[in-house]
Amino acid sequence: MEDCSVDWSVWQGEMPATLMFIVRDGEVLLIEKLRGIGMGKINGPGGKIDPGETPLECVIRECQEELHITPIKPVKMGELWFAMSDIPDIHCHVFTATEFEGTPTATEEAVPIWTKIEDIPWDKMWEDDAHWLPQMLEGQKFLGRFLFEGERMQWRDVQLEDAGVSGWLIS
Numbered sequence: 536m537e538d539c540s541v542d543w544s545v546w547q548g549e550m551p552a553t554l555m556f557i558v559r560d561g562e563v564l565l566i567e568k569l570r571g572i573g574m575g576k577i578n579g580p581g582g583k584i585d586p587g588e589t590p591l592e593c594v595i596r597e598c599q600e601e602l603h604i605t606p607i608k609p610v611k612m613g614e615l616w617f618a619m620s621d622i623p624d625i626h627c628h629v630f631t632a633t634e635f636e637g638t639p640t641a642t643e644e645a646v647p648i649w650t651k652i653e654d655i656p657w658d659k660m661w662e663d664d665a666h667w668l669p670q671m672l673e674g675q676k677f678l679g680r681f682l683f684e685g686e687r688m689q690w691r692d693v694q695l696e697d698a699g700v701s702g703w704l705i706s
């Protein structure tokens with residue numbers, strides 16, 4: 536992979552966002568995203584952080600809005616830093632949970648899809664997902680940094696907490 540044109544030491548994502556992956560009995564709750572960034576793709580529920588909202592508050596609200604469920608005790612597992620070409624750069628906080636209240640319900644924003652972990656449809660997801668989601672689902676915390684040109688990933692770097700990175704990784 537070529538050198539990255541982004542100076543990550545000064546990079547600041549203009550758009551804070553969240554993602555949630557609820558895991559239960561070897562399955563993960565994905566959505567078909569019906570609107571917004573990544574419309575038509577398969578992803579976890581999530582979205583932009585509202586002004587004054589914490590990442591945790593946002594990810595709970597987005598699960599309620601998109602699927603009518605409330606995740607219980609979400610755990611922050613990592614961050615995704617997306618340097619984008621055609622939309623503002625995204626700083627995404629990624630959570631997992633094993634419990635939730637409510638019944639996943641299709642809304643105008645999303646269709647819920649329980650998916651066996653071995654059947655995750657990588658070709659229908661953002662290109663970066665295959666480089667951090669499997670590790671996260673095995674319990675590893677991470678920082679993933681990606682450069683996109685449109686919807687194509689041009690550069691990637693994924694660091695796992697197990698690799699001895701500490702302090703700056705996630706909070």
Ligand SMILES: Nc1[nH]c(=O)nc2c1ncn2[C@H]1C[C@H](O)[C@@H](COP(=O)(O)OP(=O)(O)OP(=O)(O)O)O1
Binds near residue numbers: 573664
């Ligand atoms: N490369 C990428 N890989 C990935 O897995 N998720 C990405 C991604 N780029 C963006 N996302 C996700 C993160 C976050 O959940 C979502 C942010 O955009 P959204 O348009 O979904 O926000 P909202 O649901 O707040 O939208 P609106 O309500 O339509 O304004 O897109």
